[in-house]
Amino acid sequence: MVPSAWAICCLLGGLLLRAGSPSPGPSVPRLRLSYRDLLSANRSAIFLGPRGSLDLRAMYLDEYRDCLFLGGRDALYSLQLDQAWLDPREVLWPPQPGQREECVRKGRDPLMECANFVRVLQPHNRTHLLVCGTGAFQPTCALITVGHRGEHVLHLEPGSVESGRGRCPHEPSRPFASTFVGGDLYTGLTADFLGREAMIFRSGGPRPALRSDSDQNLLHDPRFVMAARIPDNSDRDDDKVYFFFSETVPSPDGGPGRVTVSRVGRVCVNDAGGQRVLVNKWSTFLKARLVCSVPGLGGAETHFDQLEDVFLLWPKAGKSLEVYALFSTVSAVFQGFAVCVYHMVDIWEVFKGPFAHQDGPQHQWGPYGGKVPFPRPGMCPSKMTAQPGRPFGSTKDYPDEVLHFARAHPLMFQPVRPRQGRPVLVKTHLAQQLRQIVVDRVEAEDGTYDVMFLGTDSGSVLKVIALQAGGSAEPEEVVLEELQVFKVPTPITEMEISVKRQMLYVGSRLGVARLQLHQCETYGSACAECCLARDPYCAWDGASCTHYRPGTSKRRFRRQDIRHGNPALQCLGQSREAEAAGLVATTTVYGTEHNSTFLECLPKSPQAAVRWFLQRPGDEGSDQVKTDERVLQTEQGLLFRRLSRLDAGTYTCTTLEHGFSQMVVRLALEGKNAGKKAAKSCWFLGLRLRWPGYILSGRVGRCFCHQQ
Ligand SMILES: *[C@@H]1O[C@H](CO)[C@@H](O)[C@H](O)[C@H]1NC(C)=O
Ligand SMILES: *[C@@H]1O[C@H](CO)[C@@H](O)[C@H](O)[C@H]1NC(C)=O
Ligand SMILES: *[C@@H]1O[C@H](CO)[C@@H](O)[C@H](O)[C@H]1NC(C)=O
16 A cells, blocks of 8 residues: 555655754754743733734833833824733824825825824823824824823823924834933934935924034934933933934945945034034034954954844943844845944943044045044033133034034044954844844843843744853854744834833734743743753742742752753752653554654754654663654654554654753554554564454563454
């Protein structure tokens, strides 16, 4: 009888054959959890709004008010963080009357563009939010009453609606960044209908409205990623707003063509513009290049030049802020992603260093070697500039010479290099693209780890740690989990973390999900499984895999080994281990001679190397199964294309991970003859016996025979 051809095709088609090395690389997630897994374990909760999709464009996590505010298409929502999301507040906010029609008349897409997409959600004061939307290509801002702390209300203040030009882009999807500081909204955007006039803009508050000097071409087709106030020191007068973005600039060596580079730019919060020069324009704007590259063969560097996202890791007191930045390559032939970490002190050093100077458009850039005027361009008016004999209490007092210099030299000569001089994480050959990054600094038993959560374009989140072996060695990457947050593949566009709640808030166009940072029991109920997980959030407490909280349970038994994940050392003498091994019961599987048969083995971790052993009837020990074109080892199990009588025996599937071996399943494969001429056949002490009409069933030293 011919083996069922479709069965083999199905099996082969559905399985990835694991050829050669049985151990996949470390970039395979140790645990993959599906959308259903996450929901059923209460690890995640989803809000898609009353119409099944929010068309989300903005998200603001407000831990003071314990609310999550969402800006969608023609609507705003608020959700209470600690409740089931069954009681949202909604405010409908469509474009002004007639605006939708005008937008269509001007040739814009009625569905994709001619609606009010809410893109700004910023805290105005303790009771109000500032919101701005695209207003069907007529940006509009308004105030929203959110009530006092503890109240759950959401109302649009009808009298507060005003033009949002310069505060919100016209387009629903163009990269854009904003931050609210001291009553003013700072934005990085293109502010005109055609999307050509890129600028950094401040408006709406007590300070004078300022914009970038468009004559100077300070920004080249920028893609803004993030804006934030970062204090340089304890002097509030020195506070600056930093912008992170990419630009496409003329080739820096004066050659033809344009290149993409990433930037950090900044302006002083107390910038008031110039008196005669740079009137109503920034007088303190400076920018520097952010470099993220890996050395390749022969000294050629692979550059990751397109900035995708930035996360600021605020330190405990006394430490410098760290900037985590996610980059992609701009190459058409090679797609890769990298995470570089910058110390804020290194960024400050670059801004204190030489200015970049070019003698003419065709010339190379070099460091400016001449005398730099005082106050040094980029310096905020503060105690440093306003001293006896230095009467510079405002940028309006700055000499014209200073402002002319600032106009001509907005770029620093030195680039900012990452910590250790290279990325902490490099990802190539990924099936997905990476879009968002959030980082949590976690105290574990054996040290402090920065856990990275990376949002992909397919609706999933990767939870990753990079272990620094020390010295110049490459960091070791451990992908702890891959979490499919959204049911359908959709790019993650927003991510916020609440360390207090140990939650991640993940947004896509569809809606928003809250996701627990960890769920330690998912790793299993044995010490070894907990240890192999290498999750800094989780430790074995003597009875189960639980959330590790440093300091709170010092005297309790804790087992954790992030660096090596070695359960042989950590879990020695843990009674559960012996128990777990004994719990693997033998299941009997019947196979038909000459037909195909499949023995399933699904290890928890795809990072584990799977090995199959066979104990033949009558044999004392077991041997590793030899695979060939007839017997294939796949990711889901062992496939016999054509079963032979000699395949009968007890098969054990074991996993090997970090030198630790675990039995996953034990299967007794028993033969069954095809067709009418079924014969009874048993192995007994290595002898094969046959009787017609019986199913054979061989076991070591024993013989089971069943009437067919
Ligand atoms: C899931 O979480 C909700 C609310 O947090 C709770 O009421 C419910 O009991 C949880 N279900 C399970 C299975 O843990
Ligand atoms: C917040 O601002 C609004 C509008 O300016 C004002 O009506 C309200 O009283 C302010 N709330 C507080 C607590 O200052
Ligand atoms: C052979 O295997 C296929 C699929 O596993 C099964 O459908 C078929 O019934 C088997 N044939 C016999 C004779 O057992």
